[in-house]
Amino acid sequence: MPQHELVLLKNMMQPGYTGTLADYEKTGGYQALRKTLGKIAPADVTATVRKSGLRGRGGAGFPTGVKWGFLPKDYQGPRYLCCNADESEPGTFKDRQLMERDPHQVLEGIVLACYAIGAESAYIYIRGEMVLGSKILERAIGEARVAGYIGRNILGTGVNVDVRIHRGAGAYICGEETALLESLEGKRGLPRVKPPFPATHGLYNKPTVVNNVETLANLPQIINRGAEWFAAIGSPPKSTGTRVFCVSGHVKRPGNYELPMGVTFRELVYEHAGGMRSDKPMKAFIPGGASAPFLTPNHLDVKLDFESVAATGSMLGSGGVTVMEEGTSMVWAALRLIEFFYHESCGKCSPCREGSSWLVQTMRRIVAKRGRMQDLETLSDLCKNIAGRTVCAFGDAEVAPIMSTLQHWRQEYVTLIREAEAANLIRPEAVGKH
Amino acid sequence: MLIDKYKDEISDILSRYPVKRSALLPLLYVAQRDQGYVSEPAMKEIARVLDLTPPQVYETITFYTMFHLKPVGKFHIQVCKSLMCALVGSDTLIAWISAKLGIDPGESTADGLFTLSAVECLAACGTGPMMQINDDYFERLTEEKVDRILADLRTTGTSPLKSGPFMWPDRVPVKGET
DSSP states (O other): OOOOSSSSSTTTTSSSOOHHHHHHHHTTTTTTHHHHHSSSSSHHHHHHHHHHHBBBSSSSOOOOOHHHHTTTTTTTSSEEEEEOOOSTTTTHHHHHHHHHHHHHHHHHHHHHHHHHHHEEEEEEEEEOOHHHHHHHHHHHHHHHHTSSSSEEEETTEEEEEEEEEEEOOOGGGGGGGHHHHHTTTTSOOOOOOOOOTTTTTTTGGEEEEEEEEEEEEHHHHHHHOOOOOOOOHEEETTEEEEEEEEEEEEEESSSEEEETTTBBBHIIIISSSSBBBBSEEEEEEEETTSSSSOOOOGEEESSHHHHHHTTSOOTTTEEEEEEEETOOOOHHHHHHHHHHHOOOOSSSSHHHHHHHHHHHHHHHHHHOOOTTTHHHHHHHHHHHTTOSSSTTHHHHHHHHHHHHHHHHHHHHHHHHHHHHTTTTTTTTGGGGGO | OOHHTTTTHHHHHTTTSGGGGGGGGHHHHHHHHSSOOOOHHHHHHHHHHOOOOHHHHHHTTTTTTTTOSSSOSSSSEEEEEEHHHHHHHHHHHHHHHHHTTTTTOOOBBBBBEEEEESSSOOOGGGOOOOOTTTTTEOOSOOOOHHHHHHHHHHSSSTTTTOOSSOOOSSSSOTTTTO
8 A cells, every 4th residue: 555644644643642732742743833933924924834835625725825815914903713623524524533633733723823814813613513522622722721832922922822612503504614704603604795705804804714624733734844845745736735535435444544635536445445345346436525526436547636626527625535336326325415405505595595405306206216307407407506606605515416416327317217107106197287 | 590500601601702692602502501402591591691682592593403492312312314324324223223212313212311313414424324422423333333322321321332532544453343
């Protein structure tokens, strides 16, 4: 199996590493903070991150340093950093490992980001179900506060950063950054219309940066080892660094694998995740969480970087790779995902709120062998009228499973409908009267 | 009154935010911990504490699936039914638990001990099928494992089979783990 250098999972993979402050300090933890606070100008920290090429690990892949640069330079009032720990994208479970196994790595990243953007207050918005993770982070914050890494006058440099944990309460949409802000303000988690962007009008209408857990966890090592070191990992110049890829589904060893971007899906699935769990060959895979369109085994040699996956019409997204073996019904798989999206639609935009309901009904009908040929057109039509017509990216995400399975496995839909017709389950005279 | 019973905790929560309303979700969690669900009097009290109207509290609480407006069983079993878990057998598992407890998803046992829910993704896709019971995750489930967990809960109120901090794959394979 090809071996790659671990960056984010390095500490936790050492035997006996428990993620306490003492453990983290032994591996060089908080050295980046000592090196930076009061010694490197905040603008230079941002420049370093920009140079490293680090892009957001939550799904959208926006360059982190550029995002920080959007904050108004002359604004005098408070600014905020929000750590997006609302990991909810089906197929994704990396942030959970990063927070539960090495919480200080995340915290050091948070303080570094706060320093760079001039924020004195950070909130970790963690998904409500992750009770263990929030307890571990709470304990770590306590340790860091006592040691002087968090709080007022950090390491005697005059820098103040307070870090608070805010638990979500079970809404997928709150991983969308403006919905996260609404939720943090104590409201329903409805995404905001943009512009204005959080960089100018974020939490409490103040300049705000929202960064994913994995994004922030990369910062200590970028500072310690330099932008050039980071920029050389992966597929430079556009996809630098590693990703913690989450593999689920029909493989021998599902789990998290940290690999440099640019390795192929074939290597991830067959080398690291041990290949298919049985003698059935692979039928399909989702490359980047439930929002990413399905791909086929023909795409196995595609590189796991932002551009290569985007070129297939799908996306690298959150790095959640779900593998399905031969024999899995793709119509059923798409139904399971659209059921998820239907459940999680926040209800703000009509195309998504109503459309997801119609999609679920149509898909259920087809899977239950009560479908009609014109349902296929209805599905395409609905998808076209949802994608791109909503306030946030959720609309595009919810149509991805259906559009892509219709594209690659249309015959399966047709077969189900033909079976319905053959079984005479629908009366011809009823067709068209719905 | 919550404010009397949890005075210190509530003032600590309020101190974390420059805007009061941000404390809404944390206070709802306090109320839910106290009673097992969020009652109407609790919502009204929280509204008063945060200078909100009761409808503002109600419109918010109904957006979030983790708050209960009615009592649930002592052990709330939430089994993930999203695609990733379904690929590795969550439907069979839900049916198994359903049969064991004699209830369908969405129902509670007559003794008030268990409530069963089939829920969407809980971010444990690599260790499915999985479920959450109250605050704890239980992963890599089998029917035997579920039986043991249910028996543990009935006898001791907790189960040693709950997940610790996430680690999979571990560098050293754990003996007996398949």
